[in-house]
Amino acid sequence: MSDGSQNTFERIYEIVRQIPYGQVATYGQIALLAGNRRLSRVVGYALHVNPDPEHIPCHRVVNRFGEVSKAFVFGGENQQVTLLEAEGVRFVDGRVDMEKYQWKRSLF
């Protein structure tokens, strides 16, 4: 009875995993979908321990400014940008057009 739902981390992974190809989501958006907008920080940590980077496109997660985290350095910060560009996401001045590429779950 302590818990009937999944842990916070599990929920975060579940949401990030649902991010479609060619789109990006913000930490706050995921945090809000996870239950609390303040989990944004936890989202970052959750992706930091990203247990399944193959099914969890953490590179599609960017901050509220549409910028990639400078701490996201696994072989080169450009790596994340390169991956997103490979999906069709264009970076302008190191930023993404959130109005166009932000994952909008309202589309169903």
Added chain:
DNA sequence: CTGGTGACCGCTT
């Protein structure tokens, strides 16, 4: 066991 930190965001002064 306690304290502090981290891939962040939003509110308050």
Added chain:
DNA sequence: AAAGCGGCCACCA
């Protein structure tokens, strides 16, 4: 207008 701080979760010393 800008700057600073708190909040949530999990892991390390």
